[in-house]
Amino acid sequence: MIEKTLKGKPAYWIWLGILASLIAIGWACYFRQYSFGLGLTGMSRDVSWGLYISQFTFLVGVAAGGLMLVLPYYIHDYKAFGRITILGEFLAISALVMCLMFIMADLGQPLRGLNVLFYPTPHSMLFWDMCVLWGYLLLNLLCGWVILTAERKQVPPPKWIYPFIYISLPFAVSIHTVTAMLYCGLPGRHFWLSAIVAPRFLASAFAAGPSLILIACMVMKKFANFDAGKEAIQKLTTIIMYAVIINTFFFLLEFFVGYYSEVPGHMHSLEYLFFGLEHHGEVYNNLVPFMWAATLLNFGGLGILAYMKIAKVFDYRLVGTAAVMIFLALWSDKGLGFVFAGFVPNPLEQVTEYYPTMNEIGITIGVWATGFLLLTLLYKIALGVEEEVEH
Amino acid sequence: MMDNKRRKFLKMAGATVLAGISAPAIVKLSSNPAVAAGDGGHEAPAAAHAATDTHDEEQSSGVRLGMVIDMRKFYQNQGMLDEAIAACIKAHNVPQIPDPKSEIKWIWKAGFGNVFPEHSQKLRSEKVKDNQFPALCNHCDNPSCVKACPTKATFVVEKNGIVAMDFHRCIGCRFCMAACPYGARSFNWQDPRPFIKEYNVNFPTRGRGVVEKCNFCGERLALGLEPACVEVCKGTGAMVFGDLNDPHSEIRKVLDQEFTIQRKPAAGTKPSVFYIV
Amino acid sequence: MYNKGLIVSGLVIFVLLVTFPIWFNGLDAGPLPKPELPPNGTKECVAPAAEMRDRHMQLLNEWRDDVIRNSSREKIVVAGVEYGKGLQLACMQCHSNKEKFCDSCHDYAAVQPTCWECHITPDEAAKKEAQ
Numbered sequence: 001m002i003e004k005t006l007k008g009k010p011a012y013w014i015w016l017g018i019l020a021s022l023i024a025i026g027w028a029c030y031f032r033q034y035s036f037g038l039g040l041t042g043m044s045r046d047v048s049w050g051l052y053i054s055q056f057t058f059l060v061g062v063a064a065g066g067l068m069l070v071l072p073y074y075i076h077d078y079k080a081f082g083r084i085t086i087l088g089e090f091l092a093i094s095a096l097v098m099c100l101m102f103i104m105a106d107l108g109q110p111l112r113g114l115n116v117l118f119y120p121t122p123h124s125m126l127f128w129d130m131c132v133l134w135g136y137l138l139l140n141l142l143c144g145w146v147i148l149t150a151e152r153k154q155v156p157p158p159k160w161i162y163p164f165i166y167i168s169l170p171f172a173v174s175i176h177t178v179t180a181m182l183y184c185g186l187p188g189r190h191f192w193l194s195a196i197v198a199p200r201f202l203a204s205a206f207a208a209g210p211s212l213i214l215i216a217c218m219v220m221k222k223f224a225n226f227d228a229g230k231e232a233i234q235k236l237t238t239i240i241m242y243a244v245i246i247n248t249f250f251f252l253l254e255f256f257v258g259y260y261s262e263v264p265g266h267m268h269s270l271e272y273l274f275f276g277l278e279h280h281g282e283v284y285n286n287l288v289p290f291m292w293a294a295t296l297l298n299f300g301g302l303g304i305l306a307y308m309k310i311a312k313v314f315d316y317r318l319v320g321t322a323a324v325m326i327f328l329a330l331w332s333d334k335g336l337g338f339v340f341a342g343f344v345p346n347p348l349e350q351v352t353e354y355y356p357t358m359n360e361i362g363i364t365i366g367v368w369a370t371g372f373l374l375l376t377l378l379y380k381i382a383l384g385v386e387e388e389v390e391h
Numbered sequence: 392m393m394d395n396k397r398r399k400f401l402k403m404a405g406a407t408v409l410a411g412i413s414a415p416a417i418v419k420l421s422s423n424p425a426v427a428a429g430d431g432g433h434e435a436p437a438a439a440h441a442a443t444d445t446h447d448e449e450q451s452s453g454v455r456l457g458m459v460i461d462m463r464k465f466y467q468n469q470g471m472l473d474e475a476i477a478a479c480i481k482a483h484n485v486p487q488i489p490d491p492k493s494e495i496k497w498i499w500k501a502g503f504g505n506v507f508p509e510h511s512q513k514l515r516s517e518k519v520k521d522n523q524f525p526a527l528c529n530h531c532d533n534p535s536c537v538k539a540c541p542t543k544a545t546f547v548v549e550k551n552g553i554v555a556m557d558f559h560r561c562i563g564c565r566f567c568m569a570a571c572p573y574g575a576r577s578f579n580w581q582d583p584r585p586f587i588k589e590y591n592v593n594f595p596t597r598g599r600g601v602v603e604k605c606n607f608c609g610e611r612l613a614l615g616l617e618p619a620c621v622e623v624c625k626g627t628g629a630m631v632f633g634d635l636n637d638p639h640s641e642i643r644k645v646l647d648q649e650f651t652i653q654r655k656p657a658a659g660t661k662p663s664v665f666y667i668v
Numbered sequence: 669m670y671n672k673g674l675i676v677s678g679l680v681i682f683v684l685l686v687t688f689p690i691w692f693n694g695l696d697a698g699p700l701p702k703p704e705l706p707p708n709g710t711k712e713c714v715a716p717a718a719e720m721r722d723r724h725m726q727l728l729n730e731w732r733d734d735v736i737r738n739s740s741r742e743k744i745v746v747a748g749v750e751y752g753k754g755l756q757l758a759c760m761q762c763h764s765n766k767e768k769f770c771d772s773c774h775d776y777a778a779v780q781p782t783c784w785e786c787h788i789t790p791d792e793a794a795k796k797e798a799q
Contacts, residue, residue, distance in 0.1 A: 037599035038563070039580035044492035048568040048578060108563015108578065108600025115542040115562050126541035126566050187535050187658040188572025347574035347655075348505035348526070352492065484788075550739040557736050558786060590793045593756060598785035613741040 001148065004384030005377045011223055012380070019373040026366010029359045030105060038108055041360040046352035047343040051364045052106035056099050058208070058335035059371070060179045061201060063095035063136065065209010067172035068239050074165050080231040083386065086151075087213050087228075089144040090378035092172070095209075096137040098371035105363050125181045132174045139168040144378075152385045176201045183342065190265030191342045194257075200250040201334070207243035208330040210236050214323035216379065218316060226383050230314060237319060241305040244326055248298060251333075269341040272351075277344065279351045284344065286353050287337055294332035301325035455532060455552035456607055457635040457663035458621070459645045460525060464629035466518050471629060472500060472525055475620035482608065482619040484596045486586035495577040497605040498527040498620055503668075509655055519668060525620075528575040528605035529654060529662030530554045536567035536576065545602075552635075552663065553607045561601040568602060572658040576604045635663060701772040706762035712747045714758065725781070728755060755787045764790040 033040045043050040069088030072078035104110050121127050143165050150157040180198035187193065214236055220226035258266035271277050274292070276285025304322040308314060345351050356364070465472050479485065479498050486495050500523035504512045507524075534554045536545050544560040545567055547553070568576045579599045587596060594610060597603050608618035616622065621630045633642035651665035684691075713720055715727070731753040734740045743750040744758060751758035763769045766789040774781060784792075 037579070037581040039493055039599075041580075043580070045494050045496075045568075045577055046492075046574070048565045103564075106564070108565070108602075109561065109598075112542075112560070112562045115544070115560055119542045119560065121541050121543050123538050124541040124566070126539070126564060130541070182566070183569075186539070186570045187660060188655070189569065342569075347508075347572050348501055349508040350505060546737070548739050555736065557732075559732060559736075587796070590788050590796050592788055592790070592793045593752075595756065595786040596788060598782070609739070610741075613739070 001152065001381050001385060004381045007384075008380065009223075012376075015376065016373065019369045019376070022369035023366050023373065026363050026369060029362030029366065032359055033105075033363060034110070038106075040357060042354055042356045043360075044352050044354070046346040046350065047340060047354040049106070049339055049343070050354055051356045051360055052102045054335050054339035055364060055367070056102040056106070057179055057201075057339055058331055059095045059098045059102070060133070060175050061205030061330075061334060062209045062212055063092040063099065064172045064176040064202065064205040065207070065212070066092040066095075066140075067169060068206050068210045068236075068243075069213065070165070070172070071169055072235070074162075075169070078235070080229055080235060084213065084217065084228045084232055084236075086144060086148060086382045087216065087379065088209070089140045089147075090382060091209065091213055091216070091375060092140045093137065093144065093378060094371045094375035096133055096140070096175075097374055098367050099133060100137075101367045101370060102364075105367065125178060125185060129175075129178045129182060132171060132178050136168065136171045136175050139164055139171055143168060148382060148385055151389060154389060173202065176205050183338075188347050189342050190263075191269030194254060196250050196253060200247060200254075203243050203247035203250055204330045204334055205243075207240045207247060207326055208334075210240050210243075211323040211327040211330070214240070214319060215327065216375070218320040218323070220379065220383065221316065224383055226386075233316075233319060234314065237305050237308065237322070240323070240326060241302065241309070244298065244302050244305075247330070248302075268345055272344045273337050273341045277351060279345065282351075284351045284353050286355065287340060290332045290336055294329040294337070297325040297329035297332075301329060453552070453636065454550065455635045455663060456530065456612075457552075457633070457642060457665065458607075458618075459631040459642055459649075459651060459665045459667065461629050461631070461645075461649075461667045462518075462522070462524065463667060464624070464627045465525075466522050468627075468629075469522060471624055471627065472523065475525070475623040475630070476500065478619040478623045479605070481589065482591055482594065482611070483606070484583075484587050484591055484594055486583035486596075487588060488583070488586045493580045495579065495583060495603060496526075497577075497603075498525055500524065501526050506666075507652070507654060509657065510652070524666070526573065526575070526654075527620075527664065528554060528607070529573055529660065529664045530605075530607055532661035532663060533659060535570040535572065535658070535660055539566040539570035541566065548609065551609075551612070553609055555606055555609060556601075556603060558595070558597055558601050558603065563600040563602065565602060572655050572660060573662075576602050578602050698776070701776040703770075703772045704765050704768035706769075707765055708762055710747075710762040713762075714744055714746055714751070728759075728783075731758075755783055760787075760789060766791060 041050055041052075066088035069081055069085050073081040073085040104113065107113055116127060116130055143161060146161045147157050177198045180201045183189070183192035184194060184197040214233065217226070217228040217233065221228075255270060258270050268277060272284060273287050276283045276288050278284075301322040301324075304318055304325070308318055308322075340354050344353070476498055480487065483497060485497055488494050503510075503515065503519045503522075503524055505524075506526050530553055532552065534545075534547065537547055537554060540546070541564060542560050542562055544557045544562070546555060546557070548555050563578070565578055568578060579597050579601055582599045584596055590596070608616070608621075611618060617625070618630075618632055621632045624630045628645075631642045631645050633640040635642060635646075637643060645667075646665060649667050651667050653662040653665055656662070720727075735753050741753060743752060745751075751761060760766065766784065770781075
């Protein structure tokens with residue numbers, strides 16, 4: 001099936017070329033970081049995790065979001081998702097590969113990475129995260145490939161694959177739950193120390209993942225003659241809409257807890273994110289624009305989706321716009337704000353702000369490009385197989 | 392399992408009855424479980440402990456090294472604190488990096504509000520406002536960094552309760568830094584060697600990409616020496632070091648007599664460093 | 669066999685590539701390294717030379733785990749002299765000539781141990797002193 005990736009229109013090759021050059025830039029930046037150390041990033045003693053871990057956190061969500069396609073199709077036998085379920089599985093694969101690359105990029109001693117296996121430590125949530133991430137990656141590789149092969153041969157998937165499909169459903173939930181537990185089990189970080197982190201992560205994941213799939217569907221509709229079907233798209237927008245509403249609700253609960261209880265630790269990070277934190281006469285607010293932009297995009301996207309439902313209109317441009325808005329909103333929230341704000345203020349109530357460096361951004365873009373390259377190739381295969389079957 | 396529970400219950404009941412009989416000792420017994428049990432073996436203190444503090448039963452047996460920092464001695468002599476810090480830097484090849492973002496700190500100075508952010512800051516005495524306090528790893532009895540570490544590169548030394556680092560094993564994930572409620576951990580964002588002024592040839596430096604922190608001078612203790620900072624303050628009582636689980640140790644005598652506070656006790660990490668403010 | 673020529677020539681090229689280091693050096697492994705003995709004249713090591721040659725790396729790992737993990741730092745006595753367990757505390761007390769002792773074999777065997785990223789050689793210390 002891999003041969004499907006070798007034939008394509010000029011636009012396909014130009015896209016791959018762009019991604020390949022971004023990947024090359026990423027590697028060049030990583031080489032610099034590898035030889036100097038993580039000091040080439042904007043991270044510091046106080047903000048000890050930066051873009052790498054925040055992207056990792058966000059992308060675990062994108063991977064888990066595939067569940068919203070797989071679950072209706074396999075559990076509820078929702079036939080309209082027949083054409084796009086494989087897209088969910090392949091998205092999970094690409095997102096997980098990005099996650100693992102971000103973890104590697106973040107390690108101070110990447111060559112010792114296997115120590116996590118040599119000295120397995122069950123009381124560390126990072127150990128469990130590694131287990132579930134690899135487990136989910138392998139499950140998706142297996143299920144995706146077997147199902148696609150069956151489709152190509154125009155036979156039903158073999159019976160033995162179904163247990164793996166069913167196992168992959170709770171696995172999707174587990175990857176994001178365990179990733180939330182990396183944060184919400186730390187005694188000194190008030191912003192993260194909240195039982196609603198895992199549910200919030202899942203809610204935003206179930207919006208972010210399907211949003212990205214919607215965007216991919218729009219792109220493929222334009223460039224690859226792929227039509228996911230109106231029904232499937234509409235159902236996806238409904239799923240995204242509810243997930244966004246739930247996520248917003250959870251976020252507002254955090255606000256209530258912080259600002260009604262007025263426990264300083266519970267307010268500091270929220271204040272830093274949305275209003276700027278005043279400290280010794282200086283105001284620290286570098287995330288404020290992102291968070292308000294996220295708020296506007298979040299409600300704007302939600303508004304568009306709600307309008308389409310209420311006015312009973314369907315327009316691909318509106319769907320695409322809403323999906324992009326929601327994806328960006330969730331990215332700002334979880335892919336930036338959540339991780340960085342957890343470190344502000346630091347345990348000694350001093351404030352250090354985090355600004356990523358160009359080198360760090362280069363590596364980050366390189367990893368994203370790798371993920372998109374993989375996603376493009378996988379979707380190319382999936383579409384190629386569908387085309388072949390139709391003819 | 393059941394038997395064990397019943398045994399503990401009986402011991403607790405026994406301790407309570409005992410407390411009832413010897414009325415004058417009640418206060419001391421209930422506030423000081425290790426004393427209550429005397430030094431009659433290892434299990435007894437654990438059982439008595441359960442009566443007052445259900446959180447830790449296991450960890451409190453054996454040696455648990457800790458420190459009392461008597462700020463009253465430092466108020467009069469802030470220079471001594473600088474000397475103590477300098478001694479640590481020299482003993483452990485701690486690099487002095489000017490950029491605060493990349494700093495490596497084992498023991499350092501900070502204001503009261505920074506070291507004790509959860510204590511009220513308003514209307515503090517002049518002494519407290521004008522003086523700097525030492526901050527260092529608390530060598531917690533229930534360390535969240537050890538829980539977080541995915542490779543056991545940071546771990547509790549069984550023999551003495553020190554929270555130690557194995558720099559050979561650390562992968563540099565910095566999970567421990569996120570987990571530590573005291574900001575006690577530093578990461579080597581770059582090669583530290585150019586920033587070390589003079590080498591102690593009996594101790595290694597660190598390479599880039601690993602996390603480091605105060606080790607309570609494990610290497611000096613092995614030679615029968617006190618921690619470097621404690622040694623500087625010798626004779627003043629500004630830093631008292633010893634076994635928190637030994638009722639006859641000097642540190643316990645200080646703790647019995649003085650009112651002390653710990654940093655962020657609400658975090659549940661059970662710090663082994665106490666302050667007299 | 670189909671494509672006989674292609675397969676055979678491919679195999680030949682593969683074998684040549686894999687054996688490149690051997691024939692490129694003229695089937696000669698080069699002169700054996702002669703590590704310099706301890707400058708302070710010590711003759712006796714913590715184990716016989718042959719054993720040290722074979723497993724000094726394991727011994728160092730054992731010492732590391734003893735000291736760091738098990739807090740067992742009991743001294744090692746060799747010919748009446750006490751040494752602490754450790755690269756700096758024991759080995760380099762006599763083998764103070766890392767460049768002429770350790771490196772000579774490591775370079776020959778093309779291994780790059782990371783020990784000295786953290787452990788200080790007397791040479792390094794002297795350089796720092798000079799600064």
